[in-house]
Amino acid sequence: MLRSKGPQGRHIARAAGLALVALAATSAHGAEAPAPAARHTVTFDRHSLIIDGKPTYLWSGSFHYWRLPSPDLWKDVLQKMKSAGFNAVEIYFDWGYHSPKRGVYDFTGIRDVDHLLDIAREVGIYVIARPGPYINAETDAGGFPGWLTTTGGTPRSTAPDYTAAYTDWMTEIDRILARHQVTDGRGTVLLCQVENEFYNDSDDGKKYMQALEDKARADGITVPLTGNHNTNFITGVGATEMPGYDSYPADFDCTRPERWNGIYDFASERQALTKTPLFFPEYQGGAFDVWGGPGYEACRKLTGPDFERVFYEATMASGSTMQNFYMTYGGINWGWLSSPGVYTSYDYGAAITASRQLTPKYDQQKLLGYMTRAVAPLARTDAVGSAVPDNRRLRVTARRNPEDGTRFYILRHAEAQDTTDDATHLKITLGKEGDTTIPQAPGTAIHINGRDSKVLLANYHFGGQNLAYSTSELMTQVRVGERDVAVLYGRHGEDGETVLRYAAKPDVRVIEGDVATHWDAASHTLRLNYRHDGLARVAITQNGTPLLLLLADNAAAVTFWQLDTKNGPVLVRGPYLARTGEQTTDQLTLSGDTDRAGDIEVFAPSAVRTVAWNGAPLATRATASASLLGHVDGPAPVTLPVLHDWHVADGAPELATAFDDHAWQSTDRTSTPNPYWNHTLPILDSDSYGFHHGNVWYRGHFKATGNETAIRLSASLGVHLGNHGIFTAWLNGHFLGNNPSGAQQFPIDPSWLKKDGDNVVAVLVDNHGHLQEEHTGTFREPRGLTAATLVGSQAPIRWKVQGNLGGEDLPDPMRGPFNAGGLYGERNGWHLPAFKDTRWATTTLPHATDKPGVDWYRTHFTLDLPAGQDVPIALRIHDAAPHHYRAIIFINGWQIGRYISDVGPQTDFELPAGLLNPHGDNTIAIAAWSTAQDGGLGEVSLVVQGNYRSALRAEPKGAP
Numbered sequence: 039m040l041r042s043k044g045p046q047g048r049h050i051a052r053a054a055g056l057a058l059v060a061l062a063a064t065s066a067h068g069a070e071a072p073a074p075a076a077r078h079t080v081t082f083d084r085h086s087l088i089i090d091g092k093p094t095y096l097w098s099g100s101f102h103y104w105r106l107p108s109p110d111l112w113k114d115v116l117q118k119m120k121s122a123g124f125n126a127v128e129i130y131f132d133w134g135y136h137s138p139k140r141g142v143y144d145f146t147g148i149r150d151v152d153h154l155l156d157i158a159r160e161v162g163i164y165v166i167a168r169p170g171p172y173i174n175a176e177t178d179a180g181g182f183p184g185w186l187t188t189t190g191g192t193p194r195s196t197a198p199d200y201t202a203a204y205t206d207w208m209t210e211i212d213r214i215l216a217r218h219q220v221t222d223g224r225g226t227v228l229l230c231q232v233e234n235e236f237y238n239d240s241d242d243g244k245k246y247m248q249a250l251e252d253k254a255r256a257d258g259i260t261v262p263l264t265g266n267h268n269t270n271f272i273t274g275v276g277a278t279e280m281p282g283y284d285s286y287p288a289d290f291d292c293t294r295p296e297r298w299n300g301i302y303d304f305a306s307e308r309q310a311l312t313k314t315p316l317f318f319p320e321y322q323g324g325a326f327d328v329w330g331g332p333g334y335e336a337c338r339k340l341t342g343p344d345f346e347r348v349f350y351e352a353t354m355a356s357g358s359t360m361q362n363f364y365m366t367y368g369g370i371n372w373g374w375l376s377s378p379g380v381y382t383s384y385d386y387g388a389a390i391t392a393s394r395q396l397t398p399k400y401d402q403q404k405l406l407g408y409m410t411r412a413v414a415p416l417a418r419t420d421a422v423g424s425a426v427p428d429n430r431r432l433r434v435t436a437r438r439n440p441e442d443g444t445r446f447y448i449l450r451h452a453e454a455q456d457t458t459d460d461a462t463h464l465k466i467t468l469g470k471e472g473d474t475t476i477p478q479a480p481g482t483a484i485h486i487n488g489r490d491s492k493v494l495l496a497n498y499h500f501g502g503q504n505l506a507y508s509t510s511e512l513m514t515q516v517r518v519g520e521r522d523v524a525v526l527y528g529r530h531g532e533d534g535e536t537v538l539r540y541a542a543k544p545d546v547r548v549i550e551g552d553v554a555t556h557w558d559a560a561s562h563t564l565r566l567n568y569r570h571d572g573l574a575r576v577a578i579t580q581n582g583t584p585l586l587l588l589l590a591d592n593a594a595a596v597t598f599w600q601l602d603t604k605n606g607p608v609l610v611r612g613p614y615l616a617r618t619g620e621q622t623t624d625q626l627t628l629s630g631d632t633d634r635a636g637d638i639e640v641f642a643p644s645a646v647r648t649v650a651w652n653g654a655p656l657a658t659r660a661t662a663s664a665s666l667l668g669h670v671d672g673p674a675p676v677t678l679p680v681l682h683d684w685h686v687a688d689g690a691p692e693l694a695t696a697f698d699d700h701a702w703q704s705t706d707r708t709s710t711p712n713p714y715w716n717h718t719l720p721i722l723d724s725d726s727y728g729f730h731h732g733n734v735w736y737r738g739h740f741k742a743t744g745n746e747t748a749i750r751l752s753a754s755l756g757v758h759l760g761n762h763g764i765f766t767a768w769l770n771g772h773f774l775g776n777n778p779s780g781a782q783q784f785p786i787d788p789s790w791l792k793k794d795g796d797n798v799v800a801v802l803v804d805n806h807g808h809l810q811e812e813h814t815g816t817f818r819e820p821r822g823l824t825a826a827t828l829v830g831s832q833a834p835i836r837w838k839v840q841g842n843l844g845g846e847d848l849p850d851p852m853r854g855p856f857n858a859g860g861l862y863g864e865r866n867g868w869h870l871p872a873f874k875d876t877r878w879a880t881t882t883l884p885h886a887t888d889k890p891g892v893d894w895y896r897t898h899f900t901l902d903l904p905a906g907q908d909v910p911i912a913l914r915i916h917d918a919a920p921h922h923y924r925a926i927i928f929i930n931g932w933q934i935g936r937y938i939s940d941v942g943p944q945t946d947f948e949l950p951a952g953l954l955n956p957h958g959d960n961t962i963a964i965a966a967w968s969t970a971q972d973g974g975l976g977e978v979s980l981v982v983q984g985n986y987r988s989a990l991r992a993e994p995k996g997a998p
């Protein structure tokens with residue numbers, strides 16, 4: 039419950055209803071004047087969230103705007119989520135993404151979270167805000183800004199330096215979040231999470247949590263404050279109002295996607311929570327993959343539709359009514375956003391791919407998400423004693439809504455890993471009849487075939503109907519105009535039995551499919567028996583509201599879309615995606631996407647005579663199901679230009695002895711608040727000199743005695759989940775070698791030395807990002823060189839360091855702190871579209887080189903993609919065999935990928951529309967760092983990842 043002296047006294051109750059539809063209706067996207075504040079209440083009890091008095095099942099997915107640097111595409115992802123039945127999106131706000139320098143905060147362009155929250159309101163989706171200050175999320179320093187590495191004070195504690203730093207961030211972000219809260223009627227921010235998986239429940243940890251909560255309240259955050267700290271901060275100082283559990287039952291090892299762990303039953307946690315619902319702020323929606331990993335299709339398999347059904351329904355069975363899936367859209371670690379260990383794609387094997395395409399996991403989430411929305415009694419259930427299935431390999435959990443008696447039977451294999459096909463009958467409790475064994479039709483059974491799970495309903499009233507039970511699952515039911523329409527589904531080829539109660543024998547018409555009907559006058563029940571095969575349709579009429587039953591197999595069910603318009607819901611069958619619907623009395627306006635030409639069928643009130651699809655009228659005819667059937671076109675084919683003309687230039691002049699480094703910073707610091715600098719002086723750590731992201735060059739000068747036989751270099755590149763940082767070193771322009779981490783002694787050829795002259799050691803260091811954090815300060819582990827000593831002489835080495843242009847003072851704030859590192863080309867704008875490469879040599883790809891160093895490659899191409907199509911495009915690098923090089927890829931100046939030829943696994947790099955110009959000129963620049971004598975750059979091509987005729991519009995916003 040909200041604390042009694044909390045802000046709920048200011049809430050004004052509204053009549054219960056579809057709060058989200060109301061919110062969407064009262065909002066005007068980007069409007070200067072906020073809509074009149076219609077305030078809402080957000081409370082909860084032990085069963086569920088209660089929004090405006092209405093118990094609400096929360097079905098939410100995670101999305102990170104900072105992993106999709108194209109605001110037009112934010113809307114695409116949120117619409118796709120909303121259309122799949124998600125009523126909420128969970129969003130981390132990344133401190134480091136907004137703050138390149140202490141005191142500098144940027145919330146413009148791709149960082150405009152006001153705009154993001156406006157889009158959420160416009161789309162009509164609630165937001166679970168997670169502003170940190172620490173977020174983890176496999177991002178650099180877990181979301182801490184680079185400059186925080188140069189400060190003192192234990193992170194995630196009450197240390198004054200740390201408190202001063204995060205207070206600024208919280209003030210900035212809370213100011214924006216507060217404007218968009220449900221409770222104030224201006225937006226859809228529904229919950230606000232405090233910290234992230236913080237497990238330090240020492241006195242100081244508690245005080246820190248309490249300070250964060252007090253800060254949120256002081257900043258005007260009035261929605262419930264939540265936690266994902268598992269068993270921590272449930273009571274006492276620092277307790278969050280609504281605690282939550284994070285759960286990743288499949289782990290993150292995608293190399294063995296067939297392997298399943300057992301199911302942990304959260305029933306005892308459910309029992310222990312007396313005032314709050316069982317909330318999963320992060321339930322596994324996929325898995326991150328690591329450098330050298332098996333790739334995201336393996337992660338998508340590990341956490342596939344079968345996993346979703348079995349595990350997500352198991353959490354329903356344990357009584358959870360609040361589930362968020364991490365991730366639903368993962369996106370990309372563009373620039374240097376990733377923490378050590380993970381690569382550019384953060385696809386996560388999620389329901390929606392990094393290229394924004396829908397997968398079978400999305401379909402499965404839609405089936406479940408629609409059910410949680412359609413079946414209101416699911417938000418308040420208690421476990422009830424349950425009849426055992428007659429097949430003991432199966433297990434059933436029963437729940438019941440205490441108010442209306444709706445029953446839920448969640449059926450699966452007793453051993454989650456089991457892959458056998460098992461048939462069973464189930465003894466369930468019905469109203470008048472008492473215990474009934476289902477299915478009743480002779481020779482039929484309920485199956486659990488392999489890794490499957492089913493939620494079966496009994497004694498469920500919807501619209502004007504009374505469902506005794508069904509062995510099919512309910513996808514959705516809606517009142518469309520004057521009739522009820524329900525979609526029930528089952529696995530292809532399996533039996534289905536649906537029993538409805540009527541006062542008197544109804545008129546039953548099988549419109550399509552093979553459905554046997556049986557009226558039992560004694561029990562007043564109508565029994566339908568069928569096999570799930572495509573789509574069967576049955577119209578049932580009696581005195582009350584007529585019912586259209588749509589009996590589908592899974593494949594047919596997922597072709598349905600439910601759109602909740604201001605004037606009631608409609609169902610649409612057919613297209614790849616239905617995004618939005620608006621209804622007047624006689625006109626329905628739809629938008630969506632198609633991946634091919636085909637049918638579109640609309641179930642709308644009978645008064646609707648005309649339908650428009652993506653702005654054009656749709657010719658339709660009435661069907662026997664009293665729906666409207668039309669035809670929609672698919673996308674026109676697309677061909678992409680071949681990238682054959684490239685320009686190339688040497689991009690590592692720093693390695694030459696004569697290179698002028700007089701303007702570089704000297705590494706002359708001898709003190710730092712960072713306790714992690716436990717190396718010799720002076721301090722070499724690149725963060726100490728303001729270079730937090732990307733590659734860094736060092737040049738060390740020494741006067742040779744002539745006796746030097748070797749040089750020993752050590753660097754700190756980040757060791758986590760396998761480390762793929764590297765450095766390469768040269769002495770007076772001669773290649774010494776490379777080292778993938780730690781320390782190495784490189785022999786010196788005496789002929790390379792200039793006795794008594796200026797000798798230069800040049801070292802290029804790959805910074806794979808800052809570690810994530812517990813509460814010890816690991817994110818402050820130094821980056822760059824840590825020590826250098828000559829063997830054979832005592833000659834001191836004077837070091838100079840060079841990183842990204844401007845350090846913390848960004849020359850290109852639009853692209854921001856993570857976009858560019860310290861390569862010569864990055865510092866001189868070679869990645870930018872306006873750079874003139876006409877004087878560079880021409881080449882074709884692949885291009886091999888035996889010279890370690892950095893080469894830049896550039897090319898231009900023009901796109902003229904068909905208007906009204908969404909065509910996700912990737913840049914592919916293909917090496918026939920791995921070579922020793924790593925490439926940084928820029929599209930129109932934006933760094934969208936890092937490729938390591940001899941590590942992998944990523945070869946295709948999304949070029950998000952908006953960064954990519956689909957109707958004009960584009961520039962690719964690739965910096966290829968050859969780390970040994972067999973470098974170069976492989977073949978580079980553009981690939982079409984998908985092709986849709988679409989309502990989406992994503993145009994470039996223009997960048998310097």
Ligand code: GAL
Pocket residue numbers: 173174175176234235284320326
């Ligand atoms: C959680 C954490 C998330 C993310 C996830 C793994 O523990 O809260 O931020 O790191 O693990 O992807």
